Structures are given as C-alpha cells and as structure tokens.
Amino acid sequence: MRDVRAGLIENQIRRLRFDHAEMTQEQLAARVGVTRQTIIAIEQGKYAPSLEVAFKIADAFGVPLEAVFQYHPPKRR
Amino acid sequence: MAFREKTAWVTLLTYLGAYGYYFWTVFRAGPDHPFGARLIGVIALLVLIIVVCNIGLALWKPDEARLAADERERLIGLKASAAAFHVASAGAITAAGAVAVGIPAFWVVNGLLAVVALAEILRQGLIVARYRLDA
Numbered sequence: 001m002r003d004v005r006a007g008l009i010e011n012q013i014r015r016l017r018f019d020h021a022e023m024t025q026e027q028l029a030a031r032v033g034v035t036r037q038t039i040i041a042i043e044q045g046k047y048a049p050s051l052e053v054a055f056k057i058a059d060a061f062g063v064p065l066e067a068v069f070q071y072h073p074p075k076r077r
Numbered sequence: 078m079a080f081r082e083k084t085a086w087v088t089l090l091t092y093l094g095a096y097g098y099y100f101w102t103v104f105r106a107g108p109d110h111p112f113g114a115r116l117i118g119v120i121a122l123l124v125l126i127i128v129v130c131n132i133g134l135a136l137w138k139p140d141e142a143r144l145a146a147d148e149r150e151r152l153i154g155l156k157a158s159a160a161a162f163h164v165a166s167a168g169a170i171t172a173a174g175a176v177a178v179g180i181p182a183f184w185v186v187n188g189l190l191a192v193v194a195l196a197e198i199l200r201q202g203l204i205v206a207r208y209r210l211d212a
Contacts, residue, residue: 034147037079041211047149 010070013043016061031060080141082208087130089201095123096194108183153207161200168192
C-alpha cells in the first residue's frame with residue numbers, strides 16, 4: 001500500500017533490528033501492535049505507516065523518529 | 078500469510094465456487110425452471126463453508142485470530158470495500174432500470190445476485206492482491 005511516491009520515505013528498520021540483538025520482525029510487530037506482515041511492508045517501503053505506528057517503532061528501538069524514517073521530498077522543477 | 082489474508086482467500090474461493098455453480102446451473106436450466114430453492118441452498122452452503130473455515134483457521138492459529146486488524150489491514154479492507162461499492166451501486170441502478178422497463182423477475186433477481194457476488198469477489202480479490210503485493 002504505497003501512499004507516497006516510491007523512494008520518498010526511507011527507513012532504517014532492518015539495520016535497527018540488527019543493532020538490537022537481531023530483533024525479529026515478529027518481536028517488533030508485537031511491541032508495536034501490528035502484524036508481522038505490516039512490519040515487512042513498512043520495512044520494504046511498500047507501506048507508509050501512520051505517525052502513531054512510526055512513533056511506536058521508534059520507541060521500540062529507543063531512538064527518535066528521524067533515526068528510523070527519513071523523508072526525501074521530490075525535487076522541484 | 079496473515080490471518081486476514083487467509084480468511085479473504087477462503088471467502089474469495091467459496092464465493093467463486095458457490096456462485097459459479099449456482100449461475101452455471103440456473104442459466105443452463107433457463108428462466109422457466111424455479112430457482113428459489115437452489116438460491117437459498119447455495120447461500121446457506123456458502124455461509125456454512127465460510128463460517129466453518131473461519132472457525133478452523135481461528136483454531137489453527139488462535140494467536141493470529143485474536144489480534145485485531147491493524148491500520149494497514151483496515152486500510153486494505155476499506156479500499157477494497159470502496160471499489161466494490163461502485164460495482165454494487167451500478168448494479169442496483171441497472172436493476173432498478175430493468176424493473177422499470179419490465180424485464181422478467183428471473184433476470185432482475187439473478188442479475189442483482191450476480192452483482193452482489195461480483196462486488197464481494199472483487200472486494201476479496203483486491204484484499205488478496207494487496208496482501209500478495211505487500212508480501
């Protein structure tokens with residue numbers, strides 16, 4: 001469910017999971033309160049989560065939101 | 078595979094099978110043959126299959142079944158319902174027009190039923206497609 005144009009929002013979830021003792025997608029999903037499939041979709045950039053879920057993901061890693069998600073606005077012509 | 082994707086597959090395949098059988102037999106028999114009993118039987122069977130399969134899925138994966146739909150799953154359902162609504166409303170308007178010009182009840186009833194089936198098949202199909210694309 002790509003709500004934004006491809007490539008506009010990047011995330012570091014895969015790396016953060018690795019840095020947190022190889023946290024599994026299942027474990028992250030349980031902490032955030034979503035399904036594992038939703039974590040997969042977010043991690044792969046196929047779904048842009050709500051602010052609430054984005055904050056919960058950041059909270060699960062104990063980092064600020066911008067350490068998880070980075071927004072790259074499209075270049076203006 | 079997410080629990081809601083599994084239930085969408087069950088509903089989609091059951092609708093395709095049940096309504097496929099119903100329309101195949103009813104249209105082959107033609108408008109002169111009564112179809113009410115068959116219609117009720119197919120709908121009862123459809124509901125029974127969906128309920129039994131959903132209970133089976135819930136018993137198989139109780140942890141997944143207990144989880145409420147998350148925001149992405151709700152969004153998938155809403156988008157699919159919105160698309161199906163257009164099909165259903167177009168069918169309802171067409172059926173109203175058919176009644177107004179005096180089309181026989183056989184065609185109006187079965188046409189309406191076909192639209193309802195098509196709308197649900199579209200809804201479940203879109204849900205399954207979105208889950209597959211996001212997988």
